[in-house]
Amino acid sequence: MAATKTDSLDNAEKSTSGLENNLSSETDEEFYVDPVKEVKLLAKLDLAFTPVIMLVYLSCFLDRSNIGNVKVAGILTDIHATNSQFSTAVSIFYATYVVFESPAAILMKKVTPRVILTTLCAVWSLTTIFTGFITNVGGLYTTRLILGACEAGLFPCLNLYLTMVYRREEQAKRVAYLFSCAALSGAFGGLLAYALLQMDGVSGKAGWRWVYIIEGCFSILVAVIVFFGLPNDPTNAWFLNTEEREMMRCRNGQRQKYLGSEKFSWEEIRIELRDPKLYLSGLIQFMQDILLYGFSTFLPSILKAMNYNTLQSNYLTIPVYLWGAIIFLILAWISDRYEIRGPIVMFANIFGIIGYVLLLTVKQNGVKYFATYLCAVAVYVGPGINLTWLNVNVAPHYRRATAIGLQQTMGNTAGAVAGQIYRAAPYKLGNSFSLGALCLSQCLIVGKIWYVRRENAVKERIMRGEVEDKRRVRTGDGEVDFRYHI
Known part of the structure; x- marks a missing residue:
């Protein structure tokens, strides 16, 4: 009898593991998609959407x-x-940024993705161009505030857009x-800054001004x-041709619980505000974003201190x-697979923990530079996969x-912290704070798992009928056949 019960549970798990909403076999037949044709469809979607999404985010982060x-x-x-005023400009x-993230995500469908x-x-492109003409720190503060308000909506809206296109296991x-x-914006930004700084003195303008002007013009094209x-x-x-649009309709049918109604609902917002997954994810994101914003903003300064x-x-x-x-x-592919x-x-x-320990303890610049490669693994993987973890489970x-929106708001407050802890070379406070954030993040991840x-x-x-369903939320990701990803 015990073996029979175990077998039935294994079979149930097998029948649900590959389906994002674990629908019945009848529903599967209604919304069947040929796997071979679906691979071609995904390739077409990636070819069309990915370059645009990557380009706009590259522009934003640049x-x-x-x-x-x-x-x-x-x-x-x-x-x-x-230096203190510069740190304030980074933080401000x-x-x-954190104020406008949630409203932008919630309003995206109503305003439409294209318009918003x-x-x-x-607007942020024009602001970047204008930054090339500032003459005092007040101008820098103003442009940074406008930039934050405009860029706030981009990342949550792009992530939400991806959930409209791809399955949970594809995200x-x-x-x-x-x-x-x-990451590429850091690489491209460093390369572009290196080139544009050679324009120092052209038309009587400093090289840093040309960095803002040229990058702003690039963003206008984006x-x-x-x-x-x-x-x-x-x-x-x-x-998409007629057959591919029908395939998209079927894919959406297979994950209807995940997509939900097109109609705005305050009740859904209230439900999510009581979700422990949101707050655990937000705290993890805050810790990981300490690294992301400290590293991506101050890496040139950290290297100059070497x-x-x-x-x-x-x-x-x-x-x-x-x-x-x-x-x-590579790790994202493994995560989806x-x-x-x-x-x-x-x-x-x-890897990040080892990297920050090396930055804090060794004296050889070559070893410190190697440590930045170790840090980079945690800097980008942590925030990205953690956000995906929330995307697929809500x-x-x-x-x-x-x-x-709320997770990003919680996480991005770390940007204000990063501007204050990376104040002066050799940035021991910033690197120590980042190391501590990583260790605390590990504990929070264990708790969420x-x-x-x-x-x-x-x-x-x-x-299995062993207990009565007394849960408060039984819809959406609360459905008993909606399996959370670990």
């Missing part, structure tokens, strides 16, 4: 993080600012594309690409960022929109 490149190029002297960005993303991109790779762009490249309804995109000159401290960041992007893509999230973040964080749409496992176990007992 315009946000170039302040780290220009610091070592004389901006403080030209606008008569102190997040004062508006194009508008945000156009980590696509989120990895976004965070790889954060805004145009976004307008024409991201359809409001990805299931009826212009590049006695590299201005140009070296910019171009030496390039291979570090590229390494971070490559490792993230085996549908594991938390353990991947913990694995990446081990449903339906407006519950997920609330979760993404335990919670998710417990919730899955409760659902299994309810499905």
Whole structure:
């Protein structure tokens, strides 16, 4: 009898493991999609959407993080600012950034993805250009506040857009594309800054001014690409033929619990505000973002503190960022392939812990530079996979929109902290704080894994009829056949 019960449970798990909503066999037949044709469809979707999404996020992160490149190029002297005022300029960005993330995510469907993303991109592009003409620290504060307000909506909206296109088990790779762009923006930003700083004196303008002006003009072009490249309804995109649109309809039918109603619901928002997964994820994101914003903004300064000159401290960041992007893509593929999230973040964080310990304890600059490669693994993998972990475990749409927006708000407050802890070379306070954040994140991840496992176990007992279902939430991701990813 015990063996029979075990076998039946194994069979139940096998029947649900490959399906994002674990629908019945009758529903599977109704929304059947040929696996061979689906592979071709995914390739087509990636080819159409991924370059546009990556390009706009590259533009966003480039315009946000170039302040780290220009610091070592004389901006403080030209606008008569102190190191303390510079740290304030880095932090003040997040004062508006964290305020507008949740509203943007919730309003995306109503305003439409095309309108909201194009508008945000156009405004922050103009702001970046204007930054190249500031003459005092007040101007820097103003442009950073506007930049924060505009860029706030981009990341939650792009993540939400991805959930409208891809299945749960397909999302980590696509989120990895976004965070790889954060890494690539560091590499590209370092390379571009290295080139643009050679324009120092052209038309009587300092090289750091040309960094802002040229990168802002690039972002204007990206805004145009976004307008024409991201359809409001990805299931009826212009590049899909009739058969492919039907396949998209079937894919959406298979994951209807995950997508949910198109109609706005305050009840879904209230449900999500009581979800422990949201707050655990937000705390983890805060810890991981301490690294992300400290590392991506101050890496050139950290390298300069190792006695590299201005140009070296910019171009030496390039291979570090590229390494971070490559490792993230590999671990994201593993995460999707085996549908594991938390353990991947913990694995990446081990490298970060070792890296920060080396930065704090060794004296040889070569070893310190090697340590930045170890840090880069945790810097990008941690926030990206943690966000995916939340994406795939919250449903339906407006519950997920609330979760993404609030999680990002909680996490991105770390940007204000990063600006205050990385104040002066050799940045022992910043690196020590980052190390502590990593260790605390490991503890929080263990706690969330335990919670998710417990919730899955409760659902299994309810499905087997062992206990009565007395849970408060039984819809969306609360459905007993909705399996949370660990």
